[in-house]
Amino acid sequence: MSVAPSEPTTWTGRALPRLEDPAIVRGWGNYVADIASRNAACSHVRFIRSTVASGRIVSVSAPAGVTVFTASDLEAVQPIRAALHRPDFVEVGTPILATGVVRFVGDPIAFVVADTEAAAEDAAELVDVEIEPLPAVLSAVSALSDGSPLVHDCVPADHQNAPNTMVDGRITTPGAQDAFASADAIVSVRVSSGRQSAMPLEARAAHAAYDRTSGRTTLHATLQMPHVTRTGIADCLGIAEDRLRVVAPDVGGGFGAKMTLAREDVALVWASRHLRRDLAWIETREENFMAAWHSREQVYDIEGAFTAEGELLALRGDLICDVGAYCCYPVTWAVEPLMALAELPGPYKVSEYDVRSRAVATNKCPIAPYRGVSRPMQVLAMERLMDRAADQLGLDKVAIRDRNLVSEFPHRAPTGLVLDLASHRETLSAAAQLADLDGFAVRQAEALKQGRYLGIGFSCFAERTGYGTPAFAARSRPFALEPTTQAPVITPGFERVVLTMDPSGGLTLRIGASPHGQGLKTTLAQVVCDELGMRPDQVRVISSDTDATPYGWGSYASRAMVIAGGASLLAAKDLAERIRGLAADRLGGLPDDIVLDGGKARLQGGDEAVDLAVIARDTYHSSHLIPDKGEPALESVGTYDPSGTFANACHVAEVEVDPLTGRVEITRFLVAEDAGKLINPAIVDGQIHGGVVQGIANALFEELIYDDRGVLVTTSLMDFLPPTVAEVPDIEIAHIYTMSPASLTGAKGVGEGGTIGAPAAIANAISDALSPLGVGVFHLPATPHRIRSAIREGRDISPAPHPSDFVHRQEIPR
Structure with missing residues (x-):
């Protein structure tokens, strides 16, 4: 790990104002x-x-x-x-x-x-x-039950041992059964999440x-x-x-x-x-809630095999993802169950693994990716497991995490994923230090004497980012029978950019990625200008137009900075090499002796320099005078298709819960984040802040609710409750910098991390606060009504029943 310089001499690393913002904030946007x-x-x-x-x-x-x-x-x-x-x-x-x-x-x-x-x-x-x-089927539990109505007649009633099963994935390692047999303790949790809506401001x-x-x-x-x-x-x-x-x-x-x-x-x-x-x-807001893709209605049943010292030996589970009535294009209704299957262990060392993950069709709005996809649920399951294991084994909740976090890299998980260089233990340590656990324990004890319930919760996670075709190709796998599908399989991943310097010396970067508010144009301009010695405001980034840009896969999955950034860096390096060659012919010396800085090409160690605009004009308008003619234009193409990298973080939430009203106040929220090299720290912090707010919404407020007829009853902002500034605390961020060779720019994606980690930290904090009352949180959102009811009835805030309660679990033939 290294510490980023406080005053970078490069464009990357500077908290530049976003170039995209002036028009938007002045009301000049074009929607x-x-x-x-x-x-x-x-x-x-x-x-x-x-x-x-x-x-x-x-x-x-x-x-x-x-x-x-x-x-x-x-x-x-x-x-x-x-x-x-x-x-x-x-x-x-x-x-x-x-x-x-x-x-x-x-x-x-x-x-x-x-x-x-x-x-x-x-x-x-x-x-x-x-x-x-x-007849309609309105829950994954009932959809998997014998005799359930079929959402689609083409699905055999006994498909993969249960009706309405659209994807049924399983990973089992050879030693899983023995690991559970030898464990000192088996700890289980069942967690679930209500349906959510991405609810963009613009429908x-x-x-x-x-x-x-x-x-x-x-x-x-x-x-x-x-x-x-x-x-x-x-x-x-x-x-x-x-x-x-x-x-x-x-x-x-x-x-x-x-x-x-x-x-x-x-x-x-x-x-x-x-x-x-x-x-x-x-689209109207009612239509948006009713028909514009929902997300993350899931039930996870997992068990961990632990030693007496808290080492996690093995993990097994049954994961159910309600995917609604239809498949989403292009990532299919496999995206949630297969991501859950592959990434459930997160940043933790797990030697043995036995997990089944299913997509189940119901008569509800189709499911599609929403910020974080399945990972907020995966992290909720693992982090509640860690807290419950610590309680059951009498261990410290930070210590049990530290014992199990991956610390040697690269690390291959039992699911086949390879975690690249990261800082899981370091972010946990930084977060714990900032949280001042000893001081909090004193405050918590004093508050309890006054009848007030304070709690603190941790959440550690690995955020897979910037993955290209190798990752997406792994979700399809060859099999002996000829596929019956007539639909072409789509494997997203790569990004291409075209970088051009025009005759006046201006730069145009055409990208396949499609920004929608992340500040991508600013950060890509910063990357390009470090190579070409120009200012970011001299770069025009063209995106989101199929007539004007190279074919690309858009922006999603915390990928744009990693993949489009890598492609832009390659294109900028190639163009800079061409310009240095042209400048060397003019100034004398070798291309390696030329430095591009301040809009000029300079001969290193001397005073000779030439404006890039002059080189550009001559390249286009006097190409016959150029010794090594090459193309009479200054243009380069960059293509990048990496396997992916992992950002990581630890979130800490402090809460106070009112047992009479069920209200939860988040009194403090900490994020220790490792996103690699921060191209623009202000934009990174903005992404973290926005993600945490959506994670808070997931934990406490937002839920799409159907009645027993299958009619959505939360169809307006009077019913679906996003948090406002009054419910969101200040968010403290500490950065750790791990430069992984898996990312060409050194940057790791950061777009989804806030949403991934916040719900589990809040659930753990509420559970800690209400532990004197014997109440734990295992279903989100933890609304005031659910908290009051749990306290009154002396029980956990529990998930809906898991299908394994009603369906005989049979082994999938292997």
């Missing part, structure tokens, strides 16, 4: 709704959605004058298909509009087109839909413009993956990708929910091409 409002010829679309969780569509009718489209109009449009080459993966296509049956409340059945947004809303209310209700929106001259369509939409969206829509419509341009303008938050292909976007492009009109769809 999809702005684009639609400026188009006087634009018509508007409104979707008619199912009001029942499961049913057969009997009829759809509308009065004369209402332009309505149903699945029968879109017969030529193919369903959205996402697949993995795994024998345990069940492929199910997602129809653009419900065909024959509906499978969740919010399922789009039809859409209307009208001249204005208000007229479209009025027209939608005139459409009459008759649905014959069918989904799209504007499709049809060009009669060229026959091309331009789609502006709130997206994280423009190129992948173009591929998906083109496949559904059966058109060449060149017929469609996809642009993500300013995006008001994504958090993963905007990386998946929306059925509504496919319908809008089809309608625009069919009608040869410009169309817009602006």
Whole structure:
């Protein structure tokens, strides 16, 4: 590990103000709704959605004058298909509009087109839909039970030993059974999480413009993956990708929910091409809650085999992920269970492993990635396990973690993951020192005498970041039988950039990654300018436009800085080498003698220098005079596709719980974070702050709730409760710097860590506070009602029943 300089001499490491911000804060941003409002010829679309969780569509009718489209109009449009080459993966296509049956409340059945947004809303209310209700399955527990209704008829009732099982993964090491047999203690926990919404400030929106001259369509939409969206829509419509341009303008938050292909976007492009009109769809907040992808409704049942000294010998478990009614494109409904399966041990040494992880379909809104994906639940399970093991074995809660944290690198987990150089024990130590545990113990004891309940909780985790095609390819695996799927398997990962210096010496960086508020353009400019000796404000970064950028996989999974940053560094190094060669020809000396600094090329050890703008002008306009002609342009391409790296952190939460009201006040929150080299420390801290706030929301406030009919009852901000500034404490951050060779720039991703670690730290803190009352937290969110009820009834805040309580667990053939 090394300590970053306090006053860096390079652009990287400086807390520069974000170059993207001035236009946004002045109200000059360009969002999809702005684009639609400026188009006087634009018509508007409104979707008619199912009001029942499961049913057969009997009829759809509308009065004369209402332009309505149903699945029968879109017969030529193919369903959205996402697949993995795994024998345990069940492929199910997602129809653009419900065909024959509906499978969740919010399922789009039809859409209307009208001249204005208000007229479209009025027209939608005139459409009459008759649905014959069918039995619905509304929880993973009931979905796995014998005799459960099938969400999809194509899934055999006995698939992988239980109905509605869409993915069924298992990893078992040879010595797992013996490790449990020899353990001094077996410690078990069952944890669960309610459904969540990413709830971006800007709901989904799209504007499709049809060009009669060229026959091309331009789609502006709130997206994280423009190129992948173009591929998906083109496949559904059966058109060449060149017929469609996809642009993500300013995006008001994504958090993963905007990386998946929306059925509504496919319908809008089809309608625009069919009608040869410009169309817009602006999602309402109610639609966003009801139909715009949910996340993390999961139940984990895990057991740890421990020695008397607290060493974790083995881990086993059964992990259930409710994935809703349909598969998400391109990462499929395997993303949550397989991430949980592969990454459950986190930063802890585990020699033996026996874990099963399943994706289970239900008649609820489909699940898609949300900041952190399964990892907040994985960390909750492991951190509650560590606290319970410490209590059961009579050990210190910090010491048991320290004993089990990985400290030798690279470390290969029993799941096959390789953890690169990190600082797990060091971040724990730093966090514990900052927390002043001795001082807190005194305050806690004094408060308890006064009838006040204080608690402190720790959470250690490893955040897998910046992983390319090697990681995604591992989720598909070859098998003997020929795959029955017709859908192409999509393996995301690499990033490409194109860096160009124009004749005036200005730099343009075209990237495949698609920023949506992270400050990526600023940080990439910092990386490039360190190599070329220019200022970040001299770099124009072009992104999120399939006509103007190289094919890339967008921004998600804490990957953009690592992968797009690595590609940008490679491109900048290549361009700098070319410029040094040109400068050496002009100034004399060798290319290695040339230093690029302050917009000039200087001969090292002398006064001779030439402006980069002069070199650029001559390269383009006097190419015949250049000794080594090469290309008469200054352009380079960078491509980067790494295996990935791991950031790591330790979170500490202090809370005070009011036993009468169930209110939880977070009195202090600490983060000891190792994100490698901080390209822009201010942006890194901003990412941590935002992530922690969403983690607090997960722990205490936000939950999507269905009633017993499968109707979502939390459809507005009166029901779904995000935290406000009044509920969020100051967040203290301490940085540790580990430079891993697994990252070309030295940076590790940091976008999801706050959300991953905060819920477990808060759950542990509440459990610590209420331990005198015999109450522990094993389900999130820990709402005041749940806390009051647990205290009154003298029990834990417990998860829903696990499917293993009702379903006989059979071994998967190996």
